[in-house]
Amino acid sequence: MDAKIKVYESECVDCRSCMKGCPMLYSFTISPKKLLTKFTTELPSSEMAYACANCGLCAHSCPRDIDFGAIFTASKKSYAEDKKVLKKYGYGGVIFHQKSSFSKLFSTTKKFTTGEYTHTAFMPGCALSSYSPSLVHTVFSYLQSKCSGMGIIQQCCGTPTRMMGDMAQFQMYHSQLERDLAYMGATTVVTACENCFMSLKTYSPHIKIISLYSLLAQIGLPEEAKERHIHSPKMALHDPCPTRYEKEIHEGVRTLLAQIGLPYQEFKQNREQTLCCGSGGMLELTHAALAKEQMRTRAKQTECESIVSYCQSCAESMSRGGKNGVHLLDLIFNPHFLMKQEEQSVLKKWYNRFSSRQKISALKDNT
Known part of the structure; x- marks a missing residue:
């Protein structure tokens, strides 16, 4: 990774494309190139490493294919050898889970x-x-x-x-x-x-x-699910970031939405450009305030009151962000769904x- 970081440093043009939509980079720097220069001699701080949502947006946005996420992932692996560091970022909760x-x-x-x-x-x-x-x-x-x-x-x-x-x-x-x-x-x-x-x-x-x-x-879907939602209010569709590059999934989800007749709109940043919902990388555990901020940021990017996703964690994040997050499967398989998930302890x-x-x-x- 050290050699890779040096390559990244030489390639970086400091355009800050990686910072647009990132939940955390603006909290730590205004110059990605200076950050990379720093990383050639020392590990990212544990605070920075565990603030990364591992969403992959930085690498996708960078014109030079620089992947800050890979750097932070490697850093986490190094820090994980020290259980005291892990404990600082809530690893006890992960162990229990x-x-x-x-x-x-x-x-x-x-x-x-x-x-x-x-x-x-x-x-x-x-x-x-x-x-x-x-x-x-x-x-x-x-x-x-x-x-x-x-x-x-x-x-x-x-x-x-x-x-x-x-x-x-x-x-x-x-x-x-x-x-x-x-x-x-x-x-x-x-x-x-x-x-x-x-x-x-x-x-x-x-x-x-x-x-x-x-x-x-x-x-195909159950016959009773087809066109069930043609009179439902329009929802925004949020694509989860783990499957950012899985085009077949993106197309499949939109096929299903068409079959149930749900009126929906795309986020400006969707499919391979989608933003993290705020729960990626265990961010709610390691940096709760940052996670909450990202949830609000993503939820506010649509005028729709309801946001549908095909990830339950994303649906919950959109609700925490101030909108009404729902899961696609409820819309397909739950005829009694009241278009709102019940909050659960x-x-x-x-x-x-x-x-x-x-x-x-x-x-x-x-x-």
């Missing part, structure tokens, strides 16, 4: 023995399971009706640990996830979470990863995850 997520109380698998898709597993992700066990169950039931034999896994992808830079612990969690998938005989995973999609795509290249939204665009979310696990465990094999 991850240990609980991988425990038998909140994780489970269910494989099926007959059908054309016994090699495929649906992975809803932590946030969606925490939000609505019934929605997870409804989505999975529909998937099974179209893809017989598909299994389901309630498990974390380990992204919170990875975002803190603790790669040794992340590898342990990721290995557990791979063992669970191997037990299921799953060579293909359908993800509802954008972090899960990218984590598996990056660290398990031998497994085929499909976005739920791409799959739904292919197999942390305890309620863990209870939901337990309930989701119980629903999955109660499923019967289709033999």
